[in-house]
Amino acid sequence: MGEGQHEVTFGDGAHIVTNLLVGADGAWSKTKPLLSDAAPEYTGMSLVETYLYDSDARFLATAKVVGSGALFALQPGKGIQAHREVNATLHTYVMLTKSQSWFASIDFNDRAGAAACIAQQFACWSPNLTALITESDTELVWRTLFTLQVEHSWNRVPGVTLIGDAAHLSIPNGEGANLALYDGAELAIASRSDHLETALHEYELAMFQRSAREAAEGNEMH
Ligand SMILES: Cc1cc2nc3c(=O)[nH]c(=O)nc-3n(C[C@H](O)[C@H](O)[C@H](O)COP(=O)(O)OP(=O)(O)OC[C@H]3O[C@@H](n4cnc5c(N)ncnc54)[C@H](O)[C@@H]3O)c2cc1C
Numbered sequence: 001m002g003e004g005q006h007e008v009t010f011g012d013g014a015h016i017v018t019n020l021l022v023g024a025d026g027a028w029s030k031t032k033p034l035l036s037d038a039a040p041e042y043t044g045m046s047l048v049e050t051y052l053y054d055s056d057a058r059f060l061a062t063a064k065v066v067g068s069g070a071l072f073a074l075q076p077g078k079g080i081q082a083h084r085e086v087n088a089t090l091h092t093y094v095m096l097t098k099s100q101s102w103f104a105s106i107d108f109n110d111r112a113g114a115a116a117c118i119a120q121q122f123a124c125w126s127p128n129l130t131a132l133i134t135e136s137d138t139e140l141v142w143r144t145l146f147t148l149q150v151e152h153s154w155n156r157v158p159g160v161t162l163i164g165d166a167a168h169l170s171i172p173n174g175e176g177a178n179l180a181l182y183d184g185a186e187l188a189i190a191s192r193s194d195h196l197e198t199a200l201h202e203y204e205l206a207m208f209q210r211s212a213r214e215a216a217e218g219n220e221m222h
Contacts, residue, residue: 004159004197006034020191020200021160024184027146029166035154040146040169045097045222047143048118050136052090059090062131066090073129078121082132092132093143094118103142114140147171150215153208156201163187168211173218183207 001007006021023031027040055063063084065071070083074095082092096103096118108114118140119133133140148169161167164180186203193199 006159019159020196022187023160023162023166024164024180026165027169029162031160032162032166034160035157035162036152038148038152040148042100043145043147043171043222044099045095045145046100046103047093047095047145048133049141049143050092050094050115050133051138052092052132052135053137054088055084055090056088059131059135061128062135063088063090065126065128066132073125080122080125080129080132090132092136094122094133096121100144103144106142108140108142111136111139145171147215150219151208151212153204156197156204158197161187161200161204163207167207168215170211170215171218171222173214173221175214175218179211179214182210 001017005017005019007015007017008021009015021031021034023029023034025031032038052059052062055066066082066084068084071081073080077097079095080092081095082090085091106114106117115134115136119130122130122133146169150170152168163183165176167183168179170176186206187200190196190199190203
């Protein structure tokens with residue numbers, strides 16, 4: 001293959017050779033190792049996701065506590081973040097600073113048991129808040145938080161680049177999806193350049209700065 005060309009093999013066995021390989025493949029990117037040895041690290045914190053449906057009719061006190069926007073009930077090492085969605089759905093992320101093995105010991109297929117175990121961490125909290133855990137209408141979903149280092153970057157490698165979480169996996173601060181879309185738009189413009197490698201270099205430099213700013217803010221927020 002020529003300079004800057006990459007061969008991609010798909011799950012169905014098909015192959016392509018491309019002059020521009022874009023890794024848009026998220027946290028566990030298989031493209032990233034072409035550019036960087038950095039591996040995502042566990043932040044020490046995970047989220048557990050729950051939903052309460054039709055809350056105005058079924059859980060009015062909890063619905064009132066969450067209000068019309070978002071609720072953040074936080075203390076060091078733990079917290080409950082909830083926000084209201086359409087049809088009075090309350091969507092919650094319960095945050096806990098616990099090891100992965102602690103979470104792995106919970107049987108998340110047993111909704112009531114898992115809810116009791118997570119709610120136990122908030123034993124002295126108002127039942128109007130813990131209802132967001134114990135009354136979940138869906139299975140509780142454990143979402144680990146992994147990150148790359150705040151200033152993750154690499155030296156230019158011809159013919160390949162990254163966008164989104166593959167490039168800058170960070171603690172969620174509400175900007176991750178925006179950043180991925182922004183990267184994609186900027187890269188689309190760069191890819192039309194007559195001087196592709198120069199344009200990709202400039203794309204990456206701007207992306208490194210943009211994402212490092214947001215990652216630092218996310219760390220500070222958490
Ligand atoms: C719990 C949690 C809550 C979050 N909340 C928010 C929020 O409120 N707002 C916000 O902006 N961001 C939020 N984020 C961050 C946001 O989800 C990410 O930043 C965003 O999804 C990154 O988009 P992406 O396209 O780069 O990666 P992804 O969304 O991970 O997409 C990558 C895609 O590539 C696919 N893929 C991976 N490997 C391969 C392969 N080998 N072949 C084919 N396909 C592959 C994956 O299946 C996936 O569909 C949250 C993250 C977490 C963990």
